[in-house]
Amino acid sequence: MAAIYAVIMAGGKGERFWPLSNSRRPKQFLPLVGGEPMLTQSLARLSGLVEPERIFVITSAAHAETARQCAPGIPAANIIAEPVGRDTAAAVALGAGLVRRQDPAGVFVVLTADHVIGPQDVFQRTLADCVDVAAGHEVLVTIGIVPHEASTGYGYIETGDAFEYGGRTRILRAKRFVEKPDSETARRYISAGNYYWNSGMFVWSAATITAALKRYRPQLSPLIESVASGGEPEKVMAELYPGLEKISIDYAVMEKADNVLTALAEFDWDDVGSWPALARHLEADEQGNVVVGEAVFHDAGGNIVHSNGRLTALVGVNDLVVAQGERVTLICPRERAQEVKQLVERLLREGGYEDVL
Amino acid sequence: MAAIYAVIMAGGKGERFWPLSNSRRPKQFLPLVGGEPMLTQSLARLSGLVEPERIFVITSAAHAETARQCAPGIPAANIIAEPVGRDTAAAVALGAGLVRRQDPAGVFVVLTADHVIGPQDVFQRTLADCVDVAAGHEVLVTIGIVPHEASTGYGYIETGDAFEYGGRTRILRAKRFVEKPDSETARRYISAGNYYWNSGMFVWSAATITAALKRYRPQLSPLIESVASGGEPEKVMAELYPGLEKISIDYAVMEKADNVLTALAEFDWDDVGSWPALARHLEADEQGNVVVGEAVFHDAGGNIVHSNGRLTALVGVNDLVVAQGERVTLICPRERAQEVKQLVERLLREGGYEDVL
Numbered sequence: 167m168a169a170i171y172a173v174i175m176a177g178g179k180g181e182r183f184w185p186l187s188n189s190r191r192p193k194q195f196l197p198l199v200g201g202e203p204m205l206t207q208s209l210a211r212l213s214g215l216v217e218p219e220r221i222f223v224i225t226s227a228a229h230a231e232t233a234r235q236c237a238p239g240i241p242a243a244n245i246i247a248e249p250v251g252r253d254t255a256a257a258v259a260l261g262a263g264l265v266r267r268q269d270p271a272g273v274f275v276v277l278t279a280d281h282v283i284g285p286q287d288v289f290q291r292t293l294a295d296c297v298d299v300a301a302g303h304e305v306l307v308t309i310g311i312v313p314h315e316a317s318t319g320y321g322y323i324e325t326g327d328a329f330e331y332g333g334r335t336r337i338l339r340a341k342r343f344v345e346k347p348d349s350e351t352a353r354r355y356i357s358a359g360n361y362y363w364n365s366g367m368f369v370w371s372a373a374t375i376t377a378a379l380k381r382y383r384p385q386l387s388p389l390i391e392s393v394a395s396g397g398e399p400e401k402v403m404a405e406l407y408p409g410l411e412k413i414s415i416d417y418a419v420m421e422k423a424d425n426v427l428t429a430l431a432e433f434d435w436d437d438v439g440s441w442p443a444l445a446r447h448l449e450a451d452e453q454g455n456v457v458v459g460e461a462v463f464h465d466a467g468g469n470i471v472h473s474n475g476r477l478t479a480l481v482g483v484n485d486l487v488v489a490q491g492e493r494v495t496l497i498c499p500r501e502r503a504q505e506v507k508q509l510v511e512r513l514l515r516e517g518g519y520e521d522v523l
Numbered sequence: 524m525a526a527i528y529a530v531i532m533a534g535g536k537g538e539r540f541w542p543l544s545n546s547r548r549p550k551q552f553l554p555l556v557g558g559e560p561m562l563t564q565s566l567a568r569l570s571g572l573v574e575p576e577r578i579f580v581i582t583s584a585a586h587a588e589t590a591r592q593c594a595p596g597i598p599a600a601n602i603i604a605e606p607v608g609r610d611t612a613a614a615v616a617l618g619a620g621l622v623r624r625q626d627p628a629g630v631f632v633v634l635t636a637d638h639v640i641g642p643q644d645v646f647q648r649t650l651a652d653c654v655d656v657a658a659g660h661e662v663l664v665t666i667g668i669v670p671h672e673a674s675t676g677y678g679y680i681e682t683g684d685a686f687e688y689g690g691r692t693r694i695l696r697a698k699r700f701v702e703k704p705d706s707e708t709a710r711r712y713i714s715a716g717n718y719y720w721n722s723g724m725f726v727w728s729a730a731t732i733t734a735a736l737k738r739y740r741p742q743l744s745p746l747i748e749s750v751a752s753g754g755e756p757e758k759v760m761a762e763l764y765p766g767l768e769k770i771s772i773d774y775a776v777m778e779k780a781d782n783v784l785t786a787l788a789e790f791d792w793d794d795v796g797s798w799p800a801l802a803r804h805l806e807a808d809e810q811g812n813v814v815v816g817e818a819v820f821h822d823a824g825g826n827i828v829h830s831n832g833r834l835t836a837l838v839g840v841n842d843l844v845v846a847q848g849e850r851v852t853l854i855c856p857r858e859r860a861q862e863v864k865q866l867v868e869r870l871l872r873e874g875g876y877e878d879v880l
Contacts, residue, residue: 185836462876464866473852477879479542481855481862486840488854495830495852497845498838505838509821519819522834 168273168301168371170293172216173261175366176205176225176233176279177251181507182440185491186472189523194279195232198438199447205236205279215290216275222246222264223279224257249403252410255418258368259379259386260403263393265372270394273301276368276415281437282447288433295333296369296429302331306378307369308340308420310362310428311435316352319439321345321364321416323428324355340426343416362428364416365435375419383418385410441487441503445470455480459490470500494522525630525658525728527650529573530618532723533562533582533590533636534608538867539797539860542848543829546880551636552589555795556804561637562593568640572647573632579603579621580636581614606760609767612775615725616736616743617760620750622729627751630658633725633772638794639804645790652690653726653786659688663735664726665697665777667719667785668792673709676796678702678721678773680785681712697783700773719785721773722792731782740775742767798844798860802827812837816847827857851879 176194187193194205202210205223212221218239223246225233230247237245246260258276265272275293283289296307310323325338343364347355355361370378376394379386389410392402420426438444445456453467459474466480472489480488487503489496498506513519533551544550551562559567562580569578575596580603582590587604594602603617615633622629632650640646653664667680682695700721704712712718727735733751736743746767749759777783795801802813812820816830823837829846837845844860846853855863870876 185834462866462870464862464869477542477851477876479851479853479863479866481853481866482859483843483854483856486854488852490852494834494836495845495847496836496838497840497843497854499840502839505821506836509819509836509838512821513819519834 171220171274185494203236253412254415266394295335309367322361336430343421528577528631542851560593610769611772620747623751652692666724679718700778
């Protein structure tokens with residue numbers, strides 16, 4: 167098997183879990199589900215498959231120190247701080263350069279830092295199969311999630327024929343990447359049966375993704391080559407990042423390339439993009455209340471309470487999200503949790519709330 | 524005019540404002556309305572009418588120190604700590620003994636420590652008129668509030684003829700004390716026009732209330748006489764209080780006596796017995812939100828937020844009470860605020876929450 171590298175995207179801002187998450191501590195650094203920060207769990211999930219020295223964590227300058235604290239065992243030099251955010255195409259290009267610098271024949275997995283994934287052995291088996299394929303073929307492998315509902319919150323991958331190889335994971339040829347659909351379109355995708363959610367996880371050799379980036383996004387070549395040839399990443403980024411356009415790897419490459427495969431995840435996956443999504447990972451009491459921390463109830467049901475460090479007492483209220491941040495308490499109906507972002511954005515515009523945002 | 528004494532009842536537990544109030548700091552010691560603790564405001568309201576040396580504050584042993592802090596200018600010896608709570612008849616008997624010890628001809632007002640009352644000059648004029656009457660006649664004067672709604676939360680006093688005297692405050696002969704009525708009965712009282720709310724404030728001479736207590740509640744005589752004849756109040760209470768039955772002055776005396784007058788309050792009075800009542804004393808924003816402390820809203824209206832020390836963020840919720848205690852956040856609909864008491868009682872029974880109750 168080729169040497170496996172991992173590039174972990176840990177640049178998220180995590181406004182959706184404000185005030186639990188905030189600009190100083192986004193979702194990937196919080197123990198939202200499980201006792202450890204999501205990034206720490208994401209790294210632990212690779213244990214035995216990827217050597218710590220071959221794992222790179224890409225985050226923002228503001229969060230580099232927090233990322234280091236959440237990444238015990240990972241060499242400090244492997245925590246890469248982007249001077250400014252330039253979306254995932256730039257981060258993948260940077261990752262390709264970092265891997266090639268250590269191993270021109272390296273294969274790397276691109277993973278997110280803030281998703282819930284398990285069981286670990288199934289996850290690793292999927293990655294290992296993808297690595298086998300990516301090492302032996304000039305292909306870009308995306309990991310597709312079998313959709314369990316007609317979600318409008320994810321991009322979809324339309325797939326075609328099976329890709330034959332020796333492994334156990336089902337891998338299909340990708341025909342088309344489509345953006346978040348409306349609900350009717352999503353239902354059509356589900357009925358069709360050959361559409362999968364785009365998980366944002368990818369596997370490819372450093373050489374193959376470099377070739378794709380050069381073809382479809384030549385602006386990124388100087389970044390890749392400077393890092394691959396031994397340039398100090400911080401220095402290269404400081405010089406080149408500000409001039410880059412913000413573009414995702416999906417737009418920049420995946421929607422255009424014709425050598426894309428989709429490996430179907432057999433593991434459980436959730437990007438935990440909302441409070442109701444978070445609640446699915448926690449056990450509810452008889453009244454349907456889900457609690458992290460300490461809460462008491464009197465005729466109250468269906469609430470999601472995150473209350474570390476304080477006691478939350480709910481009397482006669484239903485289906486609320488209550489989140490106790492360090493200095494802020496948020497209260498909102500479960501089904502309106504997505505509007506929290508609007509409040510946070512307004513407070514940012516108005517000013518005066520910087521210390522709690 | 525006779526020398527005026529005041530006995531302030533500061534023994535309330537204040538469960539209705541939990542978690543803002545709790546067993547360590549009940550309502551009378553909190554700045555619920557106005558910047559000062561309610562007790563401090565109650566004392567300041569007597570300024571110029573009653574000498575500080577003639578004011579007694581009766582509270583529980585657990586709160587004596589807090590009461591002293593909230594009663595600057597009152598001699599420490601005048602803060603009387605009951606070893607156990609025995610309701611208002613015992614506290615009035617104690618007050619009668621304390622006043623008689625200083626002045627056998629003294630007249631005293633019995634006041635609460637946790638009500639909102641104003642303006643001060645109107646209040647003092649009413650008290651002065653009552654003191655005049657109580658000094659010159661063997662009567663028990665209660666202060667009645669002109670009801671502005673058919674409340675089921677107060678006891679009512681049925682009144683008869685006017686009591687003629689030289690003062691300005693209207694004083695009527697009381698015919699009957701009735702307990703909290705059901706809503707139909709309350710409406711009948713309001714229509715009748717001669718029923719007033721029982722404010723729990725009284726004015727009488729030490730001699731007249733002593734005579735009434737001796738007649739209707741002879742068990743209390745040893746307490747009164749021991750204190751009146753110079754016995755150390757703490758010592759007398761330690762000996763006699765535990766053996767006393769819990770009974771209110773209304774049951775023990777007022778419902779039975781035939782020499783009761785009712786002075787009609789011209790001042791504004793509110794016992795602030797609930798969160799919605801509290802909100803009436805605070806200014807609402809355009810969406811009807813009432814805030815003490817810091818709060819932000821996104822499409823949320825009609826909420827009552829008490830948020831000192833934290834920021835409360837409400838998104839898409841209406842007509843809630845949100846109270847931030849030191850270690851507890853309470854959330855409940857305005858119209859169900861009275862149920863908080865049930866939760867507090869349950870937590871007391873269950874145990875394990877002593878440090879936040």
